Structure formats: structure tokens, C-alpha cells
Amino acid sequence: MENAFTAAPDQGLLEFVRGASPDAKTRARIADAVPAEFFAVPGGLTARERQELTYRRLRHAGLAAPPAAELLDDPPALCALLERAAIADPALFHVMLLHYTLALGPILRFGAGQDGPRGARDALESMTSFGTLLMTEAGRSNSHLSPRTVARHDPATGGFVLSTPDAQAAKFPTNTAHPAVPKTAAVYATLVHGGRERGVFVFVVPLRGPDGAVPPGVRVVAAPETTGLQVDYAAVLLEDLHVPYEAWLRDGASVDASGAFHDPAGSPAARLTRSMGIAPAVWRAVISASAAITRASAGTLLAHSAGRLTLGRLAPRRPLTDYRNQQEAVLGALAAGYALTAVAAHAQTRRTAADAPAGGNGAGDGPDTAWAPWSAVDRDLALLKAAATAQAQATVSACRVHSGAPGFAAVERLNAYRGLAHAYMNAGGDNELILYDTARAMADQDRYTPPPPVAGPPDDGDLDSPAVWLFLARDTERRMRDRLAARIRRARSDGDDPFTAWNANLTLAARTAGACADRLVLEICAAALDTGPAALRPVLRLHALNLLERRAADLLNEGAAPPGILDEIWAARRRTCDELAPRAGELAAALDLPAQITAPPAFLEGP
Numbered sequence: 001m002e003n004a005f006t007a008a009p010d011q012g013l014l015e016f017v018r019g020a021s022p023d024a025k026t027r028a029r030i031a032d033a034v035p036a037e038f039f040a041v042p043g044g045l046t047a048r049e050r051q052e053l054t055y056r057r058l059r060h061a062g063l064a065a066p067p068a069a070e071l072l073d074d075p076p077a078l079c080a081l082l083e084r085a086a087i088a089d090p091a092l093f094h095v096m097l098l099h100y101t102l103a104l105g106p107i108l109r110f111g112a113g114q115d116g117p118r119g120a121r122d123a124l125e126s127m128t129s130f131g132t133l134l135m136t137e138a139g140r141s142n143s144h145l146s147p148r149t150v151a152r153h154d155p156a157t158g159g160f161v162l163s164t165p166d167a168q169a170a171k172f173p174t175n176t177a178h179p180a181v182p183k184t185a186a187v188y189a190t191l192v193h194g195g196r197e198r199g200v201f202v203f204v205v206p207l208r209g210p211d212g213a214v215p216p217g218v219r220v221v222a223a224p225e226t227t228g229l230q231v232d233y234a235a236v237l238l239e240d241l242h243v244p245y246e247a248w249l250r251d252g253a254s255v256d257a258s259g260a261f262h263d264p265a266g267s268p269a270a271r272l273t274r275s276m277g278i279a280p281a282v283w284r285a286v287i288s289a290s291a292a293i294t295r296a297s298a299g300t301l302l303a304h305s306a307g308r309l310t311l312g313r314l315a316p317r318r319p320l321t322d323y324r325n326q327q328e329a330v331l332g333a334l335a336a337g338y339a340l341t342a343v344a345a346h347a348q349t350r351r352t353a354a355d356a357p358a359g360g361n362g363a364g365d366g367p368d369t370a371w372a373p374w375s376a377v378d379r380d381l382a383l384l385k386a387a388a389t390a391q392a393q394a395t396v397s398a399c400r401v402h403s404g405a406p407g408f409a410a411v412e413r414l415n416a417y418r419g420l421a422h423a424y425m426n427a428g429g430d431n432e433l434i435l436y437d438t439a440r441a442m443a444d445q446d447r448y449t450p451p452p453p454v455a456g457p458p459d460d461g462d463l464d465s466p467a468v469w470l471f472l473a474r475d476t477e478r479r480m481r482d483r484l485a486a487r488i489r490r491a492r493s494d495g496d497d498p499f500t501a502w503n504a505n506l507t508l509a510a511r512t513a514g515a516c517a518d519r520l521v522l523e524i525c526a527a528a529l530d531t532g533p534a535a536l537r538p539v540l541r542l543h544a545l546n547l548l549e550r551r552a553a554d555l556l557n558e559g560a561a562p563p564g565i566l567d568e569i570w571a572a573r574r575r576t577c578d579e580l581a582p583r584a585g586e587l588a589a590a591l592d593l594p595a596q597i598t599a600p601p602a603f604l605e606g607p
Contacts, residue, residue, distance in 0.1 A: 082100075160242075198261055387520070464576075
């Protein structure tokens with residue numbers, strides 16, 4: 001298997017990976033924003049010192065990168081910046097995502113035309129304060145749907161009073177614990193006016209001043225240190241915190257001079273969906289980062305594997321990559337990196353109703369939801385986020401395992417990537433809840449049309465054919481949807497309430513939505529084959545075969561494929577790996593990874 005350090009990249013694949021990346025000038029600014037030294041962390045730092053380093057890096061990045069408003073209006077550019085941050089330093093990616101998409105994003109989106117947020121915007125854009133998010137609450141699941149933190153209009157001042165009723169309603173997790181780092185928060189709270197809940201709105205709140213001091217009415221409780229994704233986690237409680245009227249990111253709503261409340265959203269449910277309209281920018285970034293760390297992990301595994309000899313007694317001094325398990329792990333990781341790159345390119349250019357300017361409809365493209373608000377914003381983009389993070393987590397974990405002891409003890413990068421992928425299976429919208437709401441929409445055909453039945457697989461069932469991948473994925477999805485819908489109908493006709501009907505079928509619901517996600521990914525891959533280079537075909541074929549293997553239980557259970565399908569998948573995978581193995585180095589080289597990713601561990605480089 002060709003060495004990733006010396007191979008020349010396939011130019012067509014290189015262009016595919018770069019895709020809709022920014023122009024050369026913007027790419028240069030992004031490289032300056034996340035320079036080579038950010039790809040390593042000095043040893044011996046305490047947790048607080050490590051966190052302070054992360055914020056110093058964020059300040060440098062924010063000042064060196066293009067202006068925030070330009071980035072937020074240019075998804076490929078913002079995603080390129082966040083991708084580089086993710087592969088350099090996952091903690092930097094996390095705080096950068098929060099700063100741009102979840103603190104500045106709401107100000108630019110919901111505060112358009114308001115003078116009030118100007119000071120907060122200036123502080124965030126100048127990096128004199130760092131953005132944070134106060135959304136989820138510690139004591140209840142699904143807290144996005146109905147935060148117990150409330151904002152009450154104060155007629156005496158014209159402003160609002162924000163209150164956390166008890167510790168169970170504390171905002172957690174937040175990145176607010178470092179005592180010397182200034183923070184500005186986007187706070188999601190239920191607005192109560194005239195004794196009625198009016199919906200979830202966003203308020204801009206300075207949480208820590210220039211010296212890190214916390215203002216009256218704010219209590220920050222630091223969380224224990226963690227090694228998963230190393231940022232300054234804390235819970236935040238708001239205790240009758242007074243904020244001016246201008247802190248309310250109104251998005252067209254108002255309280256007039258007579259004290260009457262007005263909201264163009266029309267209902268608290270519609271307001272919730274609008275307030276979650278910042279999610280598409282988050283999902284695009286998370287999908288792109290998932291692709292980036294998958295590519296980086298694949299390159300790391302190949303660098304570990306290529307040229308490595310084994311001493312097994314079957315064949316002493318045989319190259320490690322001659323063994324099918326290692327070969328398929330390396331090539332499968334590379335294929336996953338290319339497939340997620342196609343998904344990321346699709347996500348970056350996908351526009352949703354939630355991307356509409358403030359004052360427009362902007363309600364969302366998705367169905368009604370029961371478990372979380374995300375699918376109501378955009379069902380497919382949320383579902384692709386769930387699919388991308390799950391794929392990244394699985395691939396990064398496999399790369400770590402197949403790198404042996406060095407993958408765990410000598411290359412901290414793989415552990416950090418795994419922590420990032422694992423975190424975002426919950427963050428940015430919990431994957432399981434997204435699957436359940438997707439399944440509910442599928443069963444109800446709420447803005448969802450099942451794939452139509454097709455007689456028999458095309459191309460004689462040849463698994464090398466994209467038409468066969470799509471046939472199997474679509475046929476399985478349709479059969480599972482029909483069975484799920486029938487089960488729910490039968491339960492309801494037997495007198496079960498909605499909770500009982502769905503609670504008995506959550507396993508099938510999750511697998512049905514997963515089948516839909518797989519079909520979306522395969523459709524994106526098939527479309528990429530139509531426009532991409534010829535060298536891409538066996539790479540995405542390998543990913544499709546791995547995806548079908550993962551889905552094999554459902555293919556068999558639904559009768560979409562006959563017994564023996566796994567033998568056929570395995571045979572096709574062996575043929576594909578034999579085709580790709582001599583080109584592994586050029587496949588890795590075309591991933592355009594920074595040199596620091598595939599370099600040997602620093603402590604082995606010598607003095």
C-alpha cells in the first residue's frame with residue numbers, strides 16, 4: 001500500500017475535496033487564522049491554562065479570518081475555517097462554532113434593524129468578548145421545547161427580567177467557567193407576558209466583563225474537568241437579571257407603548273421554530289467538521305499502516321495492509337472521508353426556509369415535531385447531521401483501534417477527534433431525537449413522500465452499480481416506513497395514546513429514519529459520481545458497500561435482499577479494495593491534509 005507521505009494526489013480527487021472552497025485569498029486568510037502551531041498543544045498545561053490557550057487561539061483566528069458577517073453569509077467559507085479548526089484543535093472548533101453561529105448568528109439574524117445589540121455585536125466581532133450559548137437546561141430532557149428559564153416584561157423599566165426558577169433549570173452545558181475570559185451569551189428563554197407564555201426568544205446577555213467578572217444576577221457554577229472535549233464547562237443560573245428592551249432579539253416581535261405584545265410568528269410553536277432557525281448554519285458546520293476529522297483520521301491510519309511489517313506466524317514480515325481487516329479499515333476510512341466530503345458539499349449549498357432574511361417566512365421546511373424542534377426547521381439537514389456525526393464517530397473510533405497502542409497513547413489527535421464526534425452526536429440536536437421526529441414525519445407522510453415501489457433490482461443486481469445501491473436503500477426505506485406506519489395506526493385504533501403507540505416502536509422508528517438517512521447519503525454519492533472524476537467511482541462504491549453491510553439486517557428483515565446478500569457484499573468489497581489498494585497513497589494525498597496530520601509523533605522525531 002503506497003506511502004501517504006510520498007504519493008502524488010489525483011488532481012480530479014483533489015478538486016473534488018476542495019469543491020466549493022473559497023478563493024485563494026480567502027483560503028490564505030483561513031490558513032493564517034489557524035496556523036501550523038495550532039495543530040499542537042504544549043505539554044504541562046493545567047485545565048484552565050489549556051482553556052485560556054483555546055480562547056487566545058480563537059481571538060487570533062477571529063482577527064485574522066474574514067469578517068464574521070461575511071463568513072456567516074458564505075457557508076463554504078465559514079465551513080472551511082471551522083474544518084481547519086476541527087482538525088487542528090477540536091476544542092477550538094467547539095468554541096469557534098459557538099462564537100460564530102450560536103452567539104453572533106442570532107444577533108445578525110434576529111436583531112436585524114435593532115440598535116440595541118450593536119455593542120454586543122461589536123464586542124464579539126472584535127474578539128474582546130467570546131460568544132456562548134445558554135439553551136439546554138440541566139434537569140429536564142427535551143428542554144429546548146419549553147425552557148423553564150423565563151423572561152418577563154418589566155413595565156417599570158421597559159426591559160425584561162430573566163430568571164432561572166431552580167437548579168434543575170440551570171443552563172448547562174455552557175462554556176463560561178474560566179474566571180478571566182469575557183463572555184457574551186445568547187440566552188434562550190420562554191417569554192411570559194400578560195400571564196401567558198408567548199414562545200421561546202433569544203436575549204443577549206453579558207455574562208463576564210473584560211476582566212471575567214460576573215455581573216449581579218448571574219451565577220456561574222463550574223463543572224468538573226473533563227478530557228472529552230476540553231472547554232470550560234459550567235452551569236449558569238440567572239437570578240432576577242434585569243436586561244434592557246434592546247437585549248431582546250425580537251425578530252419582528254414587539255411590546256408596544258401600551259404594553260401589548262405582538263409577534264408575526266403567530267403562535268408560540270411557530271416562534272420556537274423561528275428561534276431555532278440558527279440551526280442550519282450549525283448543521284452545515286458540524287457536517288463539514290465531521291467530514292474533516294474523518295479525512296484526517298483516515299490519513300493518520302494510513303500513515304500508521306503503510307509499510308508496517310507484521311510478525312504473525314502465518315506469514316512473518318508480511319506488510320500489515322496485506323491483511324484484509326487492516327486493508328479494509330484503511331480504505332473504508334478513506335472512502336468514508338470522501339463520502340462525507342460529498343455530503344458536506346451538499347449541505348453547504350442547501351438553502352432552507354430558515355435561511356430566509358429576518359422578517360420573511362423563515363418558519364422552516366420541516367414537519368411537526370414531538371421530541372425536539374430540529375426537524376421542524378429542516379428535516380433533511382438535521383438528518384444529515386445525525387448521519388455525518390455517527391459516521392465520523394464510527395470511522396474515527398475504527399481508525400484509533402486499527403492504529404493499535406499508538407492510536408491510543410501516542411496520537412492524542414485521534415482521541416480528540418473521537419471526543420468531538422461523540423459530543424456532536426448529542427450537541428447541535430440529539431441524534432436519536434432527530435431520528436424519532438424523522439420517523440414520525442415518515443409515518444404520517446408529513447412533508448415526506450416514500451420512495452415508489454420498483455420491480456426488481458436494475459443491472460441484474462450487480463452491486464458495483466449505483467442504481468443497485470439506490471434500489472436497495474429505497475426499497476428498504478419504503479418497506480420499513482410502511483410497516484412502521486401500519487404499527488402506529490393499529491396501536492391507535494386499539495386505543496393507545498400517542499405516547500404508548502410510539503414508545504412501543506422506538507427501535508423500529510430509529511432504524512426507519514436511519515434507512516432514510518442512508519438513502520439520502522447514497523443519493524448524494526450517486527450525484528457526486530455524475531459530476532466528479534472517474535477515480536471517485538470505486539471510492540464511493542466502497543462506502544456504499546460498507547453502508548449496505550451495516551444495513552444488512554434490515555435488508556434481510558424487510559425482504560429487500562435475499563439470503564446470501566452479505567456474501568455478495570463481501571465479495572464486491574474485496575474486488576473494490578483490490579482495485580483501490582495500489583492507489584491508497586494518492587487517495588490520501590488528495591484529501592489535502594496539513595502535513596502535521598500524518599507526521600510521526602513529535603516525541604519520535606528526535607532532537
